Amino acid sequence: MEKKYDYLIVGAGLFGSVFAHEMTKRNKKCLVIDKRNHLGGNVYCEEKEGINVHKYGAHIFHTNDKKIWDYVNQFATFNNYINSPLSLSKGNLYNLPFNMNTFYQLWGTKTPEEAKQKINEQIAKYGVKSPNNLEEQALSLVGKDIYETFIKEYTEKQWGKKATELPAFIIKRLPVRFTYNNNYFNDIYQGIPIGGYNVIIDGLLKGIETKTSIDFFEDRQHLESLANKIVYTGKIDEFFGYKFGQLEYRSLRFENEVHDIENYQGNAVVNYNDAQYSYTRIIEHKHFEFGKQEKTIITREYPENWDRGKEAYYPINNDDNQKVFKQYKEESLKSKNVIFGGRLAEYRYYDMHQIIASSLAKVEEISKRKQE
Known part of the structure; x- marks a missing residue:
């Protein structure tokens, strides 16, 4: 029986959205689902008070790869934001x-x-x-x-x-620069998409069928029956029912505040080093896009222990977790109709440009294989 879709893509973050876009260009029919109530994964921006709030923490695009830079510029115009965070320690402010x-x-x-x-x-x-x-x-x-x-x-x-x-x-290394240069990244290409990252996601998924608030695991059998292949970008251990054990992460909690002033801290990112603050940094979102709004919105970022009820942000890549992941990786190679991609499925930290490159490489690999 012919299936309705060529690909069911589980997760509407950058990996899944790029994959869907590229396969649609190749005349493949895709369905993209996400358990959240929005598209975009962790790069999703929520507009409040006319400000694009980075809902899941600060995302600053940077790359040395011109191919990737040209790729994202198809979908958005980038400003010239340069990340120059400050660090508050023992009552003093320092440049980073x-x-x-x-x-x-x-x-x-x-x-x-x-x-x-x-x-x-x-x-x-x-x-x-x-x-x-x-x-x-x-x-x-x-x-x-x-x-x-x-x-x-x-x-x-x-x-x-x-x-x-x-x-x-x-x-493994700590970048130390002996120049008066506060540019956090060394990359040639840097910036924030004007209008927020939703502009890029909307461009990638234009004309593609998407469904939000859909939990793959609540209706797995039916969803799997819809497509010839699955692109899975969620937690790899969850996909296999935690059969080899649970992988560990660190999580984050965000607390937003609206302030009736134009400018709260004068910079997009200020780190709070001291243990007396339970948060690690304050983000003031309007500075990412040089906003002039009358109000401002800040986010305090709190690191937290992770459990299955929380968002998984940072893999804990110690030896024990890597041993467990290796078993899941080997198991994933046996799943001929499932493509695993992204930070949760690959249990590794990715910057945005890296995850786009990874998705593009996967599409090319599949396309080349079919031509042989």
Whole structure:
């Protein structure tokens, strides 16, 4: 019996939306479903007070890949926003990423040589040759002052564990720049889509059948019967009924506030390092698009332990979880009619440009296979 769709795409985030768009261009019939009440996954923006609020945390597009930059520019015009976060620590504000402005604010050093000398002295005093945990790793990379001012308490809030209990690999490197440059990313292409990320999602899914508030697992048998193949972007362990155990994540909670003032903090992102604040940062959304609205909206971001009732944001990629994921990965390779893609299905953190590239690569792989 001929099925109604070529592809049922479970999840309307970037991976699923790009896949649906590309396969529709190739004359394939797609149905995109999502258990949330909106499309767009974590890049979804909610308009409030004329401001595009990044509902699931700040999303700043950046890439060195011109192909990906050209791809997203088909659907939206990007502004020239440059991410230059500030960091509040012990009552003082510092520039990020770690650069000459940061070092001047921290030590009063004015030249790269002075800053390098300060850092190297501290590495020699506090660093170790073979770091066993995150604290030792950080001390060995940047020394005591940078670690204690910017990394220790922030990271402990982020992961819910002491830095001495966290694996060293979490910070394989810490970018230190000896220039007066507050641009957080090194990428050539950066910006925010004017009108928010919904503009891109709407462009990708234009003319494609979509359904929201549909939980794949509540009507799995029927939904699977609709299409020849499934593109699954949800949690891989859930797909297989947690048969090898549950993978772990960190979650986030967001608290929004509307303020009757034009400007709350003067910057899109301000990190709150100290343990006395249970949130890690405050986002002021209007600054992403240089807004002039009379009111402003801020979001406090709180890291949380994850359970199945919460959104899964950051995979905890320790050895135990990787062993479990490897079993699910092997199982997924046996599923000939299911394509697994995206951060939850692949149990890895993706930036936006990476997930778009991954989806495009998957489409090309499938198309090439069919031509052979």
